[in-house]
Amino acid sequence: MSSSTTPAVATLSGWSHPRRLLLLDAVGAFMSACWLAVLLPRWQPLVGLPLFHLYALGAVAAALVPVGLAGCWLGATRWRHTLRWLALLNSAYALGTAILLIVYRQQVQWLGWLYFGLELLVLAVLVRWEWRVSGAGTASH
Numbered sequence: 001m002s003s004s005t006t007p008a009v010a011t012l013s014g015w016s017h018p019r020r021l022l023l024l025d026a027v028g029a030f031m032s033a034c035w036l037a038v039l040l041p042r043w044q045p046l047v048g049l050p051l052f053h054l055y056a057l058g059a060v061a062a063a064l065v066p067v068g069l070a071g072c073w074l075g076a077t078r079w080r081h082t083l084r085w086l087a088l089l090n091s092a093y094a095l096g097t098a099i100l101l102i103v104y105r106q107q108v109q110w111l112g113w114l115y116f117g118l119e120l121l122v123l124a125v126l127v128r129w130e131w132r133v134s135g136a137g138t139a140s141h
Helices: 009-014 018-047 051-073 079-103 110-133
Strands: none
Touching: 018 051, 018 079, 018 110, 051 079, 079 110
């Protein structure tokens, strides 16, 4: 992949290396799971999303952790495939989150909009990054 097609963020500190990106995805999913299942439920009145949905989103995020780790440590020959699957799964997670925000828009409070807005922004960057690093549509790597 040429440097002109590599996202600027991906070139920082070698994070465009597939194993590092898979590890970054796993760490991010773990952090999201902790926020969603442990921290945000304590402040649910300031978040506004029902507890059931916070826990459900946390469970989905937790389920993505082993996918990233497996791709990082076990799938050296299948990293491209794993990155594309993670990009699709992250996109589905983001879509589900956005749908919940729309459905509960009257109940979501400032902390919910802040957290989920930032999470969706990070996911959008991550999905684009994973898709590009995976070489979608190119023969490089």
